[in-house]
Amino acid sequence: MIAKNYNCCFLNCSFIDSSSPKLGVSSFNSFDCRLICSRGAARSGFLKPVKAMESSKTFHIEANKTHQDVSGGNLDKKFANGMAENVVWHKCSVQKIDRQELLQQKGCVIWITGLSGSGKSTLACALARGLHMRGKLTYILDGDNVRHGLNKDLTFKAEDRVENIRRIGEVAKLFADAGVISIASLISPYRKDRDACRALLQEGDFIEVFMDIPLQVCEARDPKGLYKLARAGKIKGFTGIDDPYEPPLKSEIVLQQMGEICPSPSDMADVVISYLERNGYLQA
Ligand SMILES: Nc1ncnc2c1ncn2[C@@H]1O[C@H](COP(=O)(O)OS(=O)(=O)O)[C@@H](OP(=O)(O)O)[C@H]1O
Ligand SMILES: Nc1ncnc2c1ncn2[C@@H]1O[C@H](COP(=O)(O)OP(=O)(O)O)[C@@H](O)[C@H]1O
Numbered sequence: 001m002i003a004k005n006y007n008c009c010f011l012n013c014s015f016i017d018s019s020s021p022k023l024g025v026s027s028f029n030s031f032d033c034r035l036i037c038s039r040g041a042a043r044s045g046f047l048k049p050v051k052a053m054e055s056s057k058t059f060h061i062e063a064n065k066t067h068q069d070v071s072g073g074n075l076d077k078k079f080a081n082g083m084a085e086n087v088v089w090h091k092c093s094v095q096k097i098d099r100q101e102l103l104q105q106k107g108c109v110i111w112i113t114g115l116s117g118s119g120k121s122t123l124a125c126a127l128a129r130g131l132h133m134r135g136k137l138t139y140i141l142d143g144d145n146v147r148h149g150l151n152k153d154l155t156f157k158a159e160d161r162v163e164n165i166r167r168i169g170e171v172a173k174l175f176a177d178a179g180v181i182s183i184a185s186l187i188s189p190y191r192k193d194r195d196a197c198r199a200l201l202q203e204g205d206f207i208e209v210f211m212d213i214p215l216q217v218c219e220a221r222d223p224k225g226l227y228k229l230a231r232a233g234k235i236k237g238f239t240g241i242d243d244p245y246e247p248p249l250k251s252e253i254v255l256q257q258m259g260e261i262c263p264s265p266s267d268m269a270d271v272v273i274s275y276l277e278r279n280g281y282l283q284a
Helices: 096-103 120-133 158-177 191-198 215-221 226-231 265-278
Strands: 002-007 012-017 108-113 138-142 181-185 206-212 253-256
Touching: 108 120, 108 158, 108 191, 108 265, 120 138, 120 181, 120 206, 120 265, 138 158, 158 181, 158 191, 191 206, 206 265, 253 265
Parallel strands: 108 181, 108 206, 138 181, 206 253
Antiparallel strands: 002 012, 012 253
């Protein structure tokens, strides 16, 4: 792994190159950039992440709880080790590699994390548009949107956020397996749960993008008026206000403001597209 810190006149971002032999790394010349040498070093003082809140000690579901199903049966018998019993994986001769060949791209997950208002959905759309224009197939899994359907049973309590992240991680993995460039944009405030989603994918195929935008900026934007409600105590457990956000420690891409100036969504999307290009994801 090589960490690169790209400082452009209008855009401050850093990212890690996956130098997996499978994908290879091509040379990079789209931006005037500065190379730095370690993954940890990708975060200079200037690049210091938002410390909205420190880690929560309460959000993970207790591992040893016995769960009851609606009929009163013990679900733990049916789901030993979190897996249904007596199920066997059914293989098919058409594999991910065949679908990738058809699509002329590599399936992967771009996981955009950050505070509410940091620009996750906007970046997701700009990225989808940019890739679509290059003839690449994408699909966006936006936290807000998925909560309208698949995840409409989930609240913002810690254990429901864990489940929200887990389900979106699993769906994103299926899209990647379909050969699609799957774009997940959700707050996903807990590091452990983002890392669990990363672990579902092959090395390199999970690309974490951290929207490292200060809380004050997100709060000033407040497009839905939710920060205002949270400050007034009308929404409890709002991320960054009275609920934790754990910034990534080693995301592949970090997007930040340059001083007071926020790069445009399409400039941010270009950084991600350039990463995909250099790491071989835009070809089969
Ligand atoms: N309590 C609380 N905390 C944070 N956000 C809240 C809350 N209640 C509602 N909302 C709105 O829900 C959007 C976040 O949903 P996510 O699925 O991305 O959240 S999470 O990953 O499960 O934490 C988030 O959307 P974005 O602004 O697009 O991030 C908010 O508009
Ligand atoms: N790069 C950007 N520069 C300036 N404003 C932005 C940028 N990206 C998003 N915004 C604005 O910030 C607000 C929040 O963006 P959004 O994408 O909805 O964030 P999130 O999905 O993280 O909540 C919106 O009003 C959007 O227009």
